[in-house]
Amino acid sequence: MVKRRATILIVDDERINIQILDNALSDQYNILAAMSGEQAIKVALESRPCLILLDIILPDISGYEVCKALKNNKQTSHIPIIFVTAQSLPEDELKGLELGAIDYFRKPFLVPLIKVRIRNQIELVQKTAALEQLAWIDGLTGIPNRRSFDKRYFEACKYAVRSKRRICLILLDIDFFKQYNDYYGHAQGDVVLQQVARALEQGVTRPLDLVARYGGEEFVILLTDSSEKEGALLAEKVRQKIEDLAIPHIKSNINRTLTISVGVTTSSNDGGSLDSKALLETTDACLYEAKAMGRNTVVS
Ligand code: GH3
Ligand code: MG
Ligand code: MG
Numbered sequence: 364m365v366k367r368r369a370t371i372l373i374v375d376d377e378r379i380n381i382q383i384l385d386n387a388l389s390d391q392y393n394i395l396a397a398m399s400g401e402q403a404i405k406v407a408l409e410s411r412p413c414l415i416l417l418d419i420i421l422p423d424i425s426g427y428e429v430c431k432a433l434k435n436n437k438q439t440s441h442i443p444i445i446f447v448t449a450q451s452l453p454e455d456e457l458k459g460l461e462l463g464a465i466d467y468f469r470k471p472f473l474v475p476l477i478k479v480r481i482r483n484q485i486e487l488v489q490k491t492a493a494l495e496q497l498a499w500i501d502g503l504t505g506i507p508n509r510r511s512f513d514k515r516y517f518e519a520c521k522y523a524v525r526s527k528r529r530i531c532l533i534l535l536d537i538d539f540f541k542q543y544n545d546y547y548g549h550a551q552g553d554v555v556l557q558q559v560a561r562a563l564e565q566g567v568t569r570p571l572d573l574v575a576r577y578g579g580e581e582f583v584i585l586l587t588d589s590s591e592k593e594g595a596l597l598a599e600k601v602r603q604k605i606e607d608l609a610i611p612h613i614k615s616n617i618n619r620t621l622t623i624s625v626g627v628t629t630s631s632n633d634g635g636s637l638d639s640k641a642l643l644e645t646t647d648a649c650l651y652e653a654k655a656m657g658r659n660t661v662v663s
Pocket of ligand 1: 503536537538539540541542544548549550551552553556578579580654658
């Protein structure tokens with residue numbers, strides 16, 4: 364596997380300091396630079412570097428303010444920050460670390476020492492990212508797993524109640540998949556699960572919506588802020604999309620082709636509470652009904 368070069372953002376108002384760090388690091392890392400606090404926040408948001416080396420005295424807001432802003436933003440709070448500064452009092456270092464920085468380098472610094480400490484931090488970032496991947500992504504299909512869904516669903520329900528918006532759940536299950544495995548083999552069954560996952564991902568394009576593997580040969584789609592009609596339309600679009608893949612399944616009595624059954628429900632938006640468990644159970648009941656009605660169908 365080709366390992367991607369990590370990106371480091373250097374924030375310093377003096378060009379010469381950026382140059383020294385760039386010389387020390389650019390053979391191993393992609394380097395971005397910012398010369399003010401506001402610019403640092405902008406670049407961090409746009410480029411999501413692996414690590415930020417942050418000066419404290421900057422021409423606009425201080426490095427402490429930058430650190431605070433980045434730690435308070437969900438999109439950047441995970442990025443490790445190391446202060447690199449001429450402020451050498453223990454109180455300064457304490458303040459920086461209390462704000463969430465992982466390390467504090469005093470200027471002037473020894474280049475070899477700083478390089479090793481940066482390498483250690485980057486390795487930690489990469490290991491954490493690999494673990495996150497394992498924890499939240501389904502290994503077979505590469506889409507979010509059940510755990511991801513549970514977390515996102517919980518958050519989406521809270522948001523829906525707060526903002527009086529509807530959420531929509533679509534549960535879908537491959538028809539006669541046991542027979543598929545029995546006839547074509549488990550490995551080919553795995554390929555089909557990957558194909559279905561890809562097709563679902565392509566069919567669900569709004570950035571806040573989620574496609575996840577719910578378990579075995581069952582998938583779930585979570586639509587945030589969606590009307591009943593939109594939910595039902597998407598469910599039908601997805602059913603058709605899987606049929607259109609025209610994956611041969613000679614043990615299926617539906618056109619000898621692989622199909623899915625789909626259940627779909629939308630929460631009410633009366634501003635009251637939202638029973639997330641009941642919504643899932645209703646969706647599951649719809650899916651069960653779709654199976655009972657002969658499969659390859661949507662029930663809402
Ligand atoms: P129905 O139309 O009622 O849904 O019937 P079905 O055969 O699809 O349902 P059933 O629940 O009886 O079988 C599900 C099958 O899905 C059995 C199981 O071996 C298979 N399966 C679950 N996870 C995987 C997987 O990761 N890979 C493969 N290849 N098969 C899987
Ligand atoms: Mg099933
Ligand atoms: Mg099935």
